[in-house]
Amino acid sequence: MSTVDLDALRDHLRPVGAALRGHALAIDADPGALHTLLDSGVLPYRELGGFPPGYLDDPLRVRGVPVHVRTCVERVVVAETLAWGDASVVVGAPGPSMSGVVVDDLADDEQRDRFYERVAQPRTWTFFGLTEPDRGSDAAALETAVADGGPDPADGGPVGPVLRGHKKYVGNVARASLGVVFARHRPGPLGVGVYLVDTDRPGFDAAPLSTTGMRAVQLG
Amino acid sequence: MSTDVLAARTDPRTSRGPVDPDAVTSTAELRDVAREHGVVAALTALAALHPVAALPGECVLLPDDVPPPAGAARVGVVASDDGALVVWRARPGAAAADGASTGDGEPPAADDAVRAADAAWRVGVAWVRTGLCERLTEQAVERLRGRSVGGTTTVNLAPVRLVLADAALAHLEAQSLLGRPAAGRAAPVPAATLARVTAVLDRSSRAVHNLFGASGYVDGEAARLARTIDLLGHASGTLPTGPAGGREEQHA
Numbered sequence: 001m002s003t004v005d006l007d008a009l010r011d012h013l014r015p016v017g018a019a020l021r022g023h024a025l026a027i028d029a030d031p032g033a034l035h036t037l038l039d040s041g042v043l044p045y046r047e048l049g050g051f052p053p054g055y056l057d058d059p060l061r062v063r064g065v066p067v068h069v070r071t072c073v074e075r076v077v078v079a080e081t082l083a084w085g086d087a088s089v090v091v092g093a094p095g096p097s098m099s100g101v102v103v104d105d106l107a108d109d110e111q112r113d114r115f116y117e118r119v120a121q122p123r124t125w126t127f128f129g130l131t132e133p134d135r136g137s138d139a140a141a142l143e144t145a146v147a148d149g150g151p152d153p154a155d156g157g158p159v160g161p162v163l164r165g166h167k168k169y170v171g172n173v174a175r176a177s178l179g180v181v182f183a184r185h186r187p188g189p190l191g192v193g194v195y196l197v198d199t200d201r202p203g204f205d206a207a208p209l210s211t212t213g214m215r216a217v218q219l220g
Numbered sequence: 221m222s223t224d225v226l227a228a229r230t231d232p233r234t235s236r237g238p239v240d241p242d243a244v245t246s247t248a249e250l251r252d253v254a255r256e257h258g259v260v261a262a263l264t265a266l267a268a269l270h271p272v273a274a275l276p277g278e279c280v281l282l283p284d285d286v287p288p289p290a291g292a293a294r295v296g297v298v299a300s301d302d303g304a305l306v307v308w309r310a311r312p313g314a315a316a317a318d319g320a321s322t323g324d325g326e327p328p329a330a331d332d333a334v335r336a337a338d339a340a341w342r343v344g345v346a347w348v349r350t351g352l353c354e355r356l357t358e359q360a361v362e363r364l365r366g367r368s369v370g371g372t373t374t375v376n377l378a379p380v381r382l383v384l385a386d387a388a389l390a391h392l393e394a395q396s397l398l399g400r401p402a403a404g405r406a407a408p409v410p411a412a413t414l415a416r417v418t419a420v421l422d423r424s425s426r427a428v429h430n431l432f433g434a435s436g437y438v439d440g441e442a443a444r445l446a447r448t449i450d451l452l453g454h455a456s457g458t459l460p461t462g463p464a465g466g467r468e469e470q471h472a
Contacts, residue, residue, distance in 0.1 A: 136433045138369045169434030212443040219437060 004067050006077050012062045013081040020085025031215045048078050049095030055120045092216035099126040099180045125172040127179030133168045144183040173206040173220035241265045247344050254351025258302035259448050266344040273337035274310035279455040281305045301445040343409050345456035346417050350394045352449045353425045357387045360431040383427050390424035411459040418457030425449045
């Protein structure tokens with residue numbers, strides 16, 4: 001049971017939702033205008049990002065009570081209240097987003113700490129690499145796979161595991177610093193794993209798609 | 221007995237049905253034109269059937285080659301799934317209907333004739349939206365027929381079929397509410413009924429749009445069609461509120 005007063009949380013965020021609405025049309029016309037919103041400081045995206053305690057200097061406080069936005073119901077209240085202003089910014093804001101949920105559930109301590117230390121830096125986006133072209137709703141059939149990279153052409157030594165595949169319809173991916181990629185490590189429905197990937201790794205390439213809605217998400 | 225939705229169908233995006241958009245004689249036929257030929261042909265046929273009309277400050281969406289109401293200002297252009305639509309806004313404080321100018325450059329104040337023209341246009345748009353919603357649904361079925369989840373064709377998944385069934389009911393409800401007017405003339409439609417049709421089609425088109433998943437946001441046929449349905453509803457879905465509009469007893 002949540003100890004957070006959800007009505008108070010909703011009231012606290014209503015002005016933020018109103019501010020998002022004020023920026024919504026400009027962001028829809030030019031997704032780059034999201035930076036103008038972030039510059040304005042009206043969206044406390046880090047405090048709303050769902051960081052575990054210890055990664056932010058000062059969490060969101062509602063009536064003096066710290067709220068870390070870690071529970072499902074807190075996340076729902078935040079998303080619902082802010083989506084009244086601009087749903088695309090709710091999904092397109094920097095922060096752990098859906099990757100954070102996966103990291104919370106599946107990562108070890110070192111991975112979790114590395115992820116949140118990195119994402120706690122201002123304007124750090126993450127991505128959630130599940131959907132594949134023509135496999136949108138069929139996650140168990142995904143084809144991205146972890147394979148042996150073979151020998152390194154430079155020195156003949158082992159390259160180690162390599163992720164190979166294509167993802168599509170991934171929010172924030174073209175500007176993300178890191179994220180999670182769902183990939184197959186063996187055949188069968190249980191042969192799918194999740195891999196934490198830095199986007200500066202060789203071979204990673206992403207570009208935003210042209211969309212008609214939710215443009216702040218920069219779907220790629 | 222199999223109830224799987226697998227029967228082969230023609231591609232609704234390229235097929236041409238028996239309805240000739242140049243020979244439309246009743247508002248109800250606009251639905252067929254919209255479903256089979258798209259929004260540009262349907263709005264062009266509507267403009268041939270009724271004068272393009274808009275009350276002061278209201279917007280209309282028109283194909284590029286359909287003249288706007290007198291005195292209307294061009295707001296912008298929207299890319300629909302089968303061509304560009306120009307958004308026009310009637311001059312605030314002056315009613316506008318094609319051919320309704322006073323001749324001195326000043327459109328007349330809104331009167332019953334102009335309101336009736338505006339209402340007839342909105343009813344025509346409602347028929348167009350009904351056909352466009354059916355067009356979007358057909359595209360969704362075509363798309364999901366070629367996809368699968370866990371070995372099951374997506375269009376046959378129970379949640380998907382429920383959405384499609386609800387959409388079919390919504391399309392029937394819209395037709396029922398709008399009625400089948402006599403050729404070339406819209407029957408009276410109460411403002412509340414028109415608003416109901418708009419709400420039914422809004423819910424239906426958005427639910428069907430969701431069937432496209434993330435691909436529905438990518439700038440393409442389905443996204444443009446869904447947006448066109450939405451914008452037509454915004455512009456013409458309800459009679460404007462005010463002293464003479466939006467009341468239950470007002471008839472379109």
